[in-house]
Amino acid sequence: xxxxxxxxxxxxxxxxxxxxxxxxxxxxxxxxxxxxxxxxxxxxxxxxxxxxxxxxxxxxxxxxxxxxxxxxxxxxxxxxxxxxxxxxxxxxxxxxxxxxxxxxxxxxxxxxxxxxxxxxxxxxxxxxxxxxxxxxxxxxxxxxxxxxxxxxx
Amino acid sequence: xxxxxxxxxxxxxxxxxxxxxxxxxxxxxxxxxxxxxxxxxxxxxxxxxxxxxxxxxxxxxxxxxxxxxxxxxxxxxxxxxxxxxxxxxxxxxxxxxxxxxxxxxxxxxxxxxxxxxxxxxxxxxxxxxxxxxxxxxxxxxxxxxxxxxxxxxxxxxxxxxxxxxxxxxxxxxxxxxxxxxxxxxxxxxxxxxxxxxxxxxxxxxxxxxxxxxxxxxxxxxxxxxxxxxxxxxxxxxxxxxxxxxxxxxxxxxxxxxxxxxxxxxxxxxxxxxxxxxxxxxxxxxxxxxxxxxxxxxxxxxxxxxxxxxxxxxxxxxxxxxxxxxxxxx
Numbered sequence: 001x002x003x004x005x006x007x008x009x010x011x012x013x014x015x016x017x018x019x020x021x022x023x024x025x026x027x028x029x030x031x032x033x034x035x036x037x038x039x040x041x042x043x044x045x046x047x048x049x050x051x052x053x054x055x056x057x058x059x060x061x062x063x064x065x066x067x068x069x070x071x072x073x074x075x076x077x078x079x080x081x082x083x084x085x086x087x088x089x090x091x092x093x094x095x096x097x098x099x100x101x102x103x104x105x106x107x108x109x110x111x112x113x114x115x116x117x118x119x120x121x122x123x124x125x126x127x128x129x130x131x132x133x134x135x136x137x138x139x140x141x142x143x144x145x146x147x148x149x150x151x152x153x
Numbered sequence: 154x155x156x157x158x159x160x161x162x163x164x165x166x167x168x169x170x171x172x173x174x175x176x177x178x179x180x181x182x183x184x185x186x187x188x189x190x191x192x193x194x195x196x197x198x199x200x201x202x203x204x205x206x207x208x209x210x211x212x213x214x215x216x217x218x219x220x221x222x223x224x225x226x227x228x229x230x231x232x233x234x235x236x237x238x239x240x241x242x243x244x245x246x247x248x249x250x251x252x253x254x255x256x257x258x259x260x261x262x263x264x265x266x267x268x269x270x271x272x273x274x275x276x277x278x279x280x281x282x283x284x285x286x287x288x289x290x291x292x293x294x295x296x297x298x299x300x301x302x303x304x305x306x307x308x309x310x311x312x313x314x315x316x317x318x319x320x321x322x323x324x325x326x327x328x329x330x331x332x333x334x335x336x337x338x339x340x341x342x343x344x345x346x347x348x349x350x351x352x353x354x355x356x357x358x359x360x361x362x363x364x365x366x367x368x369x370x371x372x373x374x375x376x377x378x379x380x381x382x383x384x385x386x387x388x389x390x391x392x393x394x395x396x397x398x399x400x401x402x403x404x405x406x407x408x409x410x411x412x413x414x415x416x417x418x419x420x421x422x423x424x425x426x427x428x429x430x431x432x433x434x435x436x437x438x439x440x441x442x443x444x445x446x447x448x449x450x451x452x453x454x455x456x457x458x459x460x461x462x463x464x465x466x467x468x469x470x471x472x473x474x475x476x477x478x479x480x481x482x
Contacts, residue, residue, distance in 0.1 A: 001161070018161035018204075040154035041192035043385055048258055054232075055258040059154075060191045062184075064161050065208055108257065129384035130256025 005066040007032075008076030022058040022066060023047050026073060034074035034103050038132075045131030048104035049073050055108050055130075074103035077110055086110055086148045095144035097135035104131045109145045119149055154195040162205040167212055167330070170359060173205055175332040179356020181205045185228060185267030188259050193272065197282040198294075213266075213361060216240070223365040227266030231316075232257070234265060244365060245480055246374035246393045250319035253376065256384045266360045269317055269327070269343065273310035273351045273416050274387065275454040277301050292349050301454035308348030309452045310416060317344075317418045318393035318410040319376045320363060328362040329354060337364065344417035351416050370405065372397035375476035377469045378412075381456055388413040389456055390465045392445070392473035396433070398481060404428040409441060409470060413462075414449035421445045421470070433478050438471050445470040 004013045007030065016025055026032050026049070038046035040059050047059040050072040077084045086109050089095070096102050105128055112119055112127040119127070124145045125138075133141060162181060164170040173181050182201030184190055185208075193199050207213060213228035216237055223244065225234065234240060235252035254260055254268065277300035278285075278293045290296030292308035299305045317340060326337050343360075345353045354360060374395045380386035391412035397405040407428045409421040423444035428437050449466040451459040 017158075019156045019158045021156060024155075041195060042188050042255070042259055045256065045258060054261045056262050057188075057258050060187050060262065062156075062161065062187070062204075062206070064163065065206060127257060130258045 001064060003064060003067045005068065006070040008072055016063040018062070018064055020063040022049070022061040022063050022071075025063045025066070026058060032073055032075050036100050036103060038100060043132070044101070045104040045108070045128075046101055048107050048131065050107055050111060053111070053114075055111050072107070074106060077106070084110070085151065086113070086145065089144040089148035090141070093140050093144035093147060095136060095141040101131055101133040101135075105133065105141055109148065112145070113149055117149065119145070121146060156191065156194055157197070157200055159194075159201055159204045162203055163209055164205065164207075165209045167210055167359075167361065170205065170207060170210060171330060171332040171357075174357045174359060177203055183207055183359060185270075186230070186259075186263040187267075188255070188263045189267060189271045193279075196279065197285075198279070207359075218367070221367055223367060225265055225363040225365070227359070227361045227363070228264050231260040231263045231265065231268065235260060243367060244319075244323060244374065246319040246322055246376040246395065246477070247316070247365070249376040250315045250378075250391075250393065253378045253388075254315050259385075265316055265363055268314055269320075269340070269363070270352050270354065270360055271312075271314050273308075273312045273348050275301055275308075275310035275348070277454060278310060301452050308416070309450075309454055310348035310351075311413050311451075311455060312344065312351055312415070312417050313387040313413045313455075314418075315376070315378065315388060315391065315412065318391055318412040319374070320365065321410045321418055321420060322374060322393040322395040322408045323365050323368070324408070325363055325365040327360055328364060329358050330361045331355065331358045335361075341418065341420065346415070346417045348416040368395075368397060370397055370399070371481055373477045373479070373481035375473045375480055377472045377476065379462075379465050379469050386456075389462050390414060390449075390469050392466070392469040394470075394473035394477040396428075396474065396477040396481070398433075402432055403430055404433060407474075409445060409474065411445055411449055411466060411470070413455070414445075414451065414466060419445075419448050419450075421448055433474070438474050441474060442467040442470040 036046040038044045049058045181203040184206045213226045217224045231251045240248040301309045376393045378388045379390040393410045395408045407424045409424040411419040424441045453459045
């Protein structure tokens with residue numbers, strides 16, 4: 001079936017099979033491999049994307065359900081060719097190790113900072129509670145998000 | 154993990170959806186948030202021929218209320234229920250239950266109807282096709298053995314929904330519709346009590362609305378959930394409590410409901426006899442916790458040993474009642 005949606009500000013019209021998931025379309029059909037698949041069953045948050053502004057898991061969404069929606073992936077948050085301040089803060093604070101959870105972490109932080117300009121550490125923890133990281137121990141990720149909120153990069 | 158193949162249906166009105174349910178004679182599987190159904194499909198636990206997305210049916214979304222009742226559309230997201238000020242003020246346990254489900258992205262996706270109608274779970278069933286291939290099918294998979302309780306004659310899978318105990322504590326009802334008719338039943342009647350087929354809803358029916366009566370007078374409520382991680386996990390034990398008192402602080406009505414304590418939510422019926430007409434005191438709370446402990450049916454088929462989870466029933470029942478009492482304003 002044909003679906004039309006907006007991906008990172010660009011209108012896309014593509015043909016998809018019913019059983020394709022959003023992550024398959026993003027990674028394979030459209031070649032944006034920033035979005036990662038890890039557990040594939042909604043336990044890790046690696047595949048998080050923003051659908052109409054709110055974080056959702058692209059491994060548990062059918063491509064057909066993208067019709068008419070606006071989605072943002074990790075590739076879509078940079079400004080011009082610069083990194084987004086959250087991404088800079090992640091690098092500066094050592095919040096990236098293997099990097100597999102990073103796209104999801106950055107996108108949920110992006111959503112948090114849009115809703116809440118000055119989140120507390122507890123609010124940050126709540127926001128990233130659906131995203132698992134096996135490397136950093138989370139402290140550095142919380143530091144990075146806190147710094148991005150305060151713009152202390 | 155890929156999905157098995159299926160055909161996709163996407164009605165945009167409830168009437169269309171109910172027509173499709175009838176037309177496909179129960180072979181159209183309703184898809185709400187997808188956070189439970191799609192992982193089950195990936196594991197090969199269910200193989201729907203037709204998947205019918207309800208996401209575009211706007212009449213099934215949203216929270217409304219009048220003087221006597223609160224109406225929550227079946228496709229309302231758990232996030233919306235968690236953040237609703239009306240629910241936080243008047244139905245705290247329901248808001249707490251919605252806010253305790255999984256994690257923020259999953260709450261953006263998951264719906265109240267999907268949460269209520271979720272299937273029961275068991276370590277010996279919710280496994281990959283590869284894992285299960287070496288064993289004969291268990292009761293839950295249509296066979297006649299149980300690996301959790303060898304030699305047993307029935308399925309011991311556990312209902313781990315968060316919303317149902319909180320809604321039952323508020324005497325909530327659900328509207329179930331099919332083409333040309335609609336019925337309203339108390340939520341507890343949605344559950345069969347059988348692990349093999351825990352939800353009593355016909356193949357051509359949809360759960361379209363949750364109706365919660367607004368209690369009168371002074372009351373409080375609470376939902377407490379025991380799990381290993383503070384996010385993502387299903388409850389290993391949970392307890393919801395509703396407590397209404399009169400001007401002398403004597404209990405007018407009380408309802409305590411357990412989650413993850415059997416194949417259906419468990420109502421601790423003794424609570425009313427123990428507390429009604431009395432003040433809320435520790436001895437009475439302990440007595441209800443003891444009754445809850447006796448009612449909980451647990452076997453070794455979830456994240457922690459059954460004996461430990463059963464002991465936690467006492468602890469979380471007490472916490473739910475105490476929190477409900479403390480939330481009374």
